[in-house]
Structure formats: C-alpha cells, structure tokens
Amino acid sequence: MSSSEFSSSKLSIRSKSDLIDKVFDAITTSGEEGVFQTELCKLFSLDSRDGSRLVGNLEKQSLITREKALYNGRWTYKLVVKKTIPVADIEQKPIDLSSIDGAPCICCTFQHLCSIDDESNSISPAKCQIIEEWVTTSFNKFVLISQSEQCGELIN
Numbered sequence: 001m002s003s004s005e006f007s008s009s010k011l012s013i014r015s016k017s018d019l020i021d022k023v024f025d026a027i028t029t030s031g032e033e034g035v036f037q038t039e040l041c042k043l044f045s046l047d048s049r050d051g052s053r054l055v056g057n058l059e060k061q062s063l064i065t066r067e068k069a070l071y072n073g074r075w076t077y078k079l080v081v082k083k084t085i086p087v088a089d090i091e092q093k094p095i096d097l098s099s100i101d102g103a104p105c106i107c108c109t110f111q112h113l114c115s116i117d118d119e120s121n122s123i124s125p126a127k128c129q130i131i132e133e134w135v136t137t138s139f140n141k142f143v144l145i146s147q148s149e150q151c152g153e154l155i156n
C-alpha cells in the first residue's frame with residue numbers, strides 16, 4: 001500500500017464516520033496481506049491513541065483482525081479485513097415447526113383481542129381454554145410417541 005493511495009483521502013475526510021469508512025476501505029484494499037497499524041496512522045494523520053481506538057472499534061465489530069507484529073523494528077499491529085462467508089456457503093438448516101403444529105392461536109378469531117400484557121383482560125393465553133386443551137393434547141401425543149419409540153428400541 002502506498003502513501004499516494006491515501007493522500008487524496010486525507011483531504012476529503014470530513015467526519016469521524018467518514019474517517020472510519022476510509023480506514024476500513026484502506027484495510028480492505030490491503031487484502032489478505034493486511035496493513036500495519038503504524039502505517040495506517042501515518043497515512044491518515046492519526047496519533048497512535050486515536051488510531052488504536054479507531055481500529056479497536058473495527059475489531060469490536062468483527063470487521064477486522066488485529067495481530068501483534070514487528071514493523072521497522074517496532075511492535076505494532078497487522079490489520080486484516082475479515083473474510084465474509086458467501087450466503088450460498090452458509091449451511092441451510094431446516095426449521096422444525098413441529099412444536100407449534102396445530103397451535104390454535106394461528107387461526108384464532110380472538111387473536112386481535114388476546115393479550116398477556118393486561119391481567120384484567122379476559123382473553124389471554126393464561127385464561128384460554130382452547131390453548132390449554134391444545135397444550136394438554138400435544139403433551140399427551142408427545143408422551144405417547146416417546147413411549148412407542150422407547151418400546152421400538154427395546155424390541156430392536
């Protein structure tokens with residue numbers, strides 16, 4: 001990374017937010033090789049305390065990594081942008097909706113009146129006969145399924 005790449009950015013920096021963006025862009029531009037914190041401070045005319053705070057902020061946001069490194073005989077940090085995982089590479093896990101299967105609230109005609117916030121409200125999950133029956137039935141089904149699975153395991 002050369003000073004000339006950043007000399008123009010020094011002139012256009014107007015706010016702290018702009019500065020953070022510019023510094024992050026600079027770290028991103030340096031790619032996997034990264035950039036030394038000392039070098040970055042010099043290029044953006046930051047003293048070491050401000051520079052440290054600024055990159056610390058980026059590190060807290062998990063945007064960069066900061067590793068101790070020797071540069072021109074002095075200890076500083078090597079700053080590298082964190083790699084982002086493409087959405088396509090993120091493992092898609094199926095969503096299990098079995099626990100709310102048949103829940104009465106989904107199609108309840110009183111849903112708009114139902115609330116847990118007001119204890120004086122006569123329509124609430126705490127006082128609802130429909131949901132109580134659904135929970136009891138679901139629990140009984142769960143117990144039956146668990147018992148039959150245990151029986152199957154014993155037979156096999």
Ligand code: SF4
Pocket residue numbers: 104105106108109110111114115123124125126128129130131
């Ligand atoms: S708790 Fe009862 S009244 Fe409230 S939305 Fe669910 S089914 Fe309807």
